[in-house]
Amino acid sequence: xxxxxxxxxxxxxxxxxxxxxxxxxxxxxxxxxxxxxxxxxxxxxxxxxxxxxxxxxxxxxxxxxxxxxxxxxxxxxxxxxxxxxxxxxxxxxxxxxxxxxxxxxxxxxxxxxxxxxxxxxxxxxxxxxxxxxxxxxxxxxxxxxxxxxxxxxxxxxxxxxxxxxxxxxxxxxxxxxxxxxxxxxxxxxxxxxxxxxxxxxxxxxxxxxxxxxxxxxxxxxxxxxxxxxxxxxxxxxxxxxxxxxxxxxxxxxxxxxxxxxxxxxxxxxxxxxxxxxxxxxxxxxxxxxxxxxxxxxxxxxxxxxxxxxxxxxxxxxxxxxxxxxxxxxxxxxxxxxxxxxxxxxxxxxxxxxxxxxxxxxxxxxxxxxxxxxxxxxxxxxxxxxxxxxxxxxxxxxxxxxxxxxxxxxxxxxxxxxxxxxxxxxxxxxxxxxxxxxxxxxxxxxxxxxxxxxxxxxxxxxxxxxxxxx
RNA sequence: GGCUCCAUCGUCUAAUGGUUUAGGACGCCACCCUUUCAAGGUGGCAAUAUGGGUUCGACUCCCAUUGGAGCUACCA
Numbered sequence: 001x002x003x004x005x006x007x008x009x010x011x012x013x014x015x016x017x018x019x020x021x022x023x024x025x026x027x028x029x030x031x032x033x034x035x036x037x038x039x040x041x042x043x044x045x046x047x048x049x050x051x052x053x054x055x056x057x058x059x060x061x062x063x064x065x066x067x068x069x070x071x072x073x074x075x076x077x078x079x080x081x082x083x084x085x086x087x088x089x090x091x092x093x094x095x096x097x098x099x100x101x102x103x104x105x106x107x108x109x110x111x112x113x114x115x116x117x118x119x120x121x122x123x124x125x126x127x128x129x130x131x132x133x134x135x136x137x138x139x140x141x142x143x144x145x146x147x148x149x150x151x152x153x154x155x156x157x158x159x160x161x162x163x164x165x166x167x168x169x170x171x172x173x174x175x176x177x178x179x180x181x182x183x184x185x186x187x188x189x190x191x192x193x194x195x196x197x198x199x200x201x202x203x204x205x206x207x208x209x210x211x212x213x214x215x216x217x218x219x220x221x222x223x224x225x226x227x228x229x230x231x232x233x234x235x236x237x238x239x240x241x242x243x244x245x246x247x248x249x250x251x252x253x254x255x256x257x258x259x260x261x262x263x264x265x266x267x268x269x270x271x272x273x274x275x276x277x278x279x280x281x282x283x284x285x286x287x288x289x290x291x292x293x294x295x296x297x298x299x300x301x302x303x304x305x306x307x308x309x310x311x312x313x314x315x316x317x318x319x320x321x322x323x324x325x326x327x328x329x330x331x332x333x334x335x336x337x338x339x340x341x342x343x344x345x346x347x348x349x350x351x352x353x354x355x356x357x358x359x360x361x362x363x364x365x366x367x368x369x370x371x372x373x374x375x376x377x378x379x380x381x382x383x384x385x386x387x388x389x390x391x392x393x394x395x396x397x398x399x400x401x402x403x404x405x406x407x408x409x410x411x412x413x414x415x416x417x418x419x420x421x422x423x424x425x426x427x428x429x430x431x432x433x434x435x436x437x438x439x440x441x442x443x444x445x446x447x448x449x450x451x452x453x454x455x456x457x458x459x460x461x462x463x464x465x466x467x468x469x
Numbered sequence: 470g471g472c473u474c475c476a477u478c479g480u481c482u483a484a485u486g487g488u489u490u491a492g493g494a495c496g497c498c499a500c501c502c503u504u505u506c507a508a509g510g511u512g513g514c515a516a517u518a519u520g521g522g523u524u525c526g527a528c529u530c531c532c533a534u535u536g537g538a539g540c541u542a543c544c545a
Contacts, residue, residue, distance in 0.1 A: 011545050046544055111543070118542090127471055128541070152543055170474070179472050179541085187543040194545050218473055218540040241475085242539070250539070279481060279494095287481050288494040306475095306482080309538055313480045316495045326508075359508040370506090413504095420504090431504035443506035 004036030006209045011043040012054040017257035018312060019243040021061060022277040027211050028067040029300040039205060040072030044085045045191045061260045065270050066293055079205040084197050091192035094200050095153040095185050103229030104185055106142050107134040107154045130182045153186040155222060163221040168238035169305050180221045195219060199226045207235050214239040238302060241281045242309040251312065267340060267364030272321040281306050290323055318362045325361050330354045340367045342375045352453045356445035370445060374453060378440020380466045385436055391467060393433035398463045407456045412448045437466035
């Protein structure tokens with residue numbers, strides 16, 4: 001069997017969102033489980049939307065997730081270059097060849113004429129479609145115009161031909177060519193459109209499986225027409241369901257679809273992100289199994305991919321993230337927490353704090369919310385206390401704690417429980433007063449353990465401060 | 470509007486036409502645990518869009534309706 005070769009082909013017009021990244025994941029998974037090759041190809045054919053920052057971001061995402069590529073930018077390969085902007089001659093040559101074969105034609109229509117045409121067609125209730133105005137030009141006319149006018153090369157879609165194919169995910173699909181426009185293949189700036197470039201490159205790069213989003217399905221006939229005209233074999237096609245935002249429309253930069261990098265910076269772990277993405281459109285058992293990249297390589301399959309679009313649910317991501325945080329070793333968490341802790345934070349202190357907050361964190365960024373008080377004295381004012389005996393609580397706690405020689409949790413709890421009992425207080429009421437005084441919040445990690453980390457001096461100081469508030 | 474596709478709890482989904490009072494997970498609610506918040510444990514609420522067929526039997530097959538999405542660029 002021919003070796004499986006798939007590609008991830010982002011365009012550097014922005015930072016890929018979760019949907020695009022999932023496509024990369026699925027492609028990668030396929031190659032790793034079939035000992036195939038994963039190729040990254042940069043589809044930079046749109047100069048207007050080109051964004052110079054995005055290439056780095058795209059590669060950073062792949063590296064962050066651990067989706068290493070066999071061929072592509074930085075690594076190279078024997079089917080390069082892997083930037084479409086560096087392959088223009090290939091597309092131009094192919095476009096000319098298509099013209100020779102009668103499968104494409106030169107078009108000299110101006111954007112203004114096309115726009116006017118579409119407008120008129122729409123007004124008449126017709127489907128906007130190129131009217132083949134330039135198809136009837138004689139060879140001589142074309143040659144003459146080519147010397148003085150800008151032109152594009154358009155695909156000549158066959159008339160009323162049914163294009164049918166089998167999609168590995170979507171099943172059998174057929175579309176009548178009369179529904180398909182004579183697509184521009186080569187733009188007037190000499191750059192190809194997606195439709196030409198994708199066919200040429202997939203063929204030249206020996207791509208065996210095209211796995212991409214379902215938004216491409218309606219342009220498959222265009223690609224098929226090109227493959228047929230050139231006599232090239234068609235790779236297997238698999239169109240992934242879309243990931244929709246909570247408004248149930250396609251995820252896009254428009255509605256603030258974030259990239260993996262954004263989620264990383266918010267404190268999501270790559271394991272959680274990978275696991276979560278895998279279950280978007282694909283299922284395995286209860287869709288809550290914690291699967292690593294290695295696990296996914298073993299169990300992933302195209303068969304369990306849904307046709308239906310799916311909605312991105314951040315709550316599930318949060319859950320996965322919490323699970324993975326809890327699975328981390330304390331020292332691993334300290335490393336991961338680096339971008340989220342105060343700059344001067346001592347590693348030893350962090351190592352003590354982590355066990356207290358590990359089970360409470362959903363995201364790494366929760367650190368400051370949960371453990372900020374270790375590094376910065378809270379602003380405590382009297383209105384925070386909801387128990388009217390709080391002054392009494394604090395005064396007695398203060399004197400009890402002062403007497404402690406060994407500043408450890410059992411000792412602290414021991415003396416405090418004693419004064420609670422002696423005064424007939426409710427345990428919860430007392431500790432809430434203490435909690436607010438020490439941490440400035442109603443919700444904190446275990447407060448006696450926190451006091452141990454804070455140290456005797458600092459703890460007593462905070463109690464004193466709170467009494468003055 | 471046209472074309473293509475889709476349709477099970479709020480969300481992700483399971484269920485070779487009979488094993489199903491439609492299963493699980495997230496979320497939500499309640500309870501337990503508990504010095505707060507979490508975590509953990511137990512339980513609960515919650516779905517086959519509608520209408521027709523086919524069949525002894527339909528979540529599963531067919532048709533229609535309704536709803537949704539994608540595409541409809543010299544963007545990808």
